[in-house]
Amino acid sequence: MLNGIVWFFQNILMAFYNFGFAVTHPQMWLDWSDQASLMRFIYYGGSIEFFFVVFTGFLVLTAFGMWKNQFMWGCVRVLEGISNGVGRFFAWAGLLMVLQQIIIVFVQRIFTQAQITFGFGPALALDISWWAEELKFYNALVVALCASYTFVQGGHVRVDLVYSAVSFRAKRAIDMFGSIFFMMPVAVLVWMYAWFFLWRHLVTPKVSxxxxxxxLSRKAKILKWNVETIGFSPNGFNGYFLFKILIVAFTGMVFLQAIAFFYRSYLERKEGPESDGKYLDRDSLGAGEEAYEGTH
Known part of the structure; x- marks a missing residue:
């Protein structure tokens, strides 16, 4: 027990050194032309050291934010702004998915062509099945990169057992608990699996x-790029490694949103009901649509 406590606080103290060293020596993990540098990047992206750098940064920001509440509100606005900005941009992938499906139907059923050619001069010509399978990628963009945005907008389905019956401050305490003990641990766990799952399909030899x-330093001597380009069908979409990148991006954004939600819940609980929804940037359908919005 004592050894575990000592190990925990040692890693928190070492996080300051590790962060400073990484910032002052970027060539040691960002110079991907060097095999050893790339392998260090892969290792530290899913390492205990990286976890404690993030965890310690969260503790420092939280402590300072509890002292200066306006700073914490600033963090909330920045983090929610990132979620909203990314989500609003990639939500357009839903429209692209519909338009591309319409084009596929026209080309395949009306013009009876086996390929779709896009561009001028040396145009991009790919089989219909490639474009059809690529529709999954648009759907993945919406699911992975709009999840945090949907959370900010209050669009996720909620199972309410006791939440509506408790006081305002009790609700915010529940939200704080959920952020710390559900959202963050799940995001960290998924990140650990997704990070090495991604790199196992990008480089060889396999990493774990x-x-x-x-x-990994020994493996770096024979490290080579080996990007996965195999599709489910002979002429189908062959960029499935992009889905694995989206899993990592999804977990990172969920973790950031968990921090924002924890901060917002803490501040609203402290400041009372008058701060409910403070600085919250939610989409609106415009004047006259309030009744419709209230049903969603």
Whole structure:
């Protein structure tokens, strides 16, 4: 027990050194022309060291924000702004998906062509099945990159057992608990699986979460890019590694939104009901649509 406590606080203290070293020596993990540098990036992206840098940063920001509440409100606005900005942009992928499906139907059923050619001069010509399977990627963009945006907008389905019956401050306490003990741990767990799952389909030899930095340093001598380009059908979409990148992006955004939600819940609980929805940037359908909005 004592050893665990000592290990925990040692890693928090080392987080300041690790962060400073990474910032002052970017070539050691960002110079991907160097095999050892790339392998260090892969290792530290899913390492205990990286976890404690993020965790310690969260503790420092939270402590300062509790002292200066306006700073914490600023963090909320920035983090929710990121979620809203990314979500509003990639929500257009839904429209692209519909338009591309219409084009596929016209080309395949009306013009009876086996390919769709896009561009001028050396145009991009791909089989109909490639474009059809690519529709999954548009759907993945919406699901992965609009999840945090939907959370900010209050669009996720909620199962309410006791929430509506408790006081305003009790609701915010529940929200704080959910952020810390549900959203953040799940995001961290998914990140750990998704990070190495991604890199196993980008480089060879394969990397694993159980590999030590010493083992990965030895593997770096034979490290090569091996990007997955195999589709489910011979002429189908062959960029499935992009889905694995989206999983990592999704978990990162969920973690950031968990921080924003924790901060907002803390501040609203502290300031009372008059701060409910303070600085909250939610979409509106415009004047005259209030009744419709209230049903969603």
């Amino acid at each position: 979460a159980t590999d030590t930095i010493e083992l």
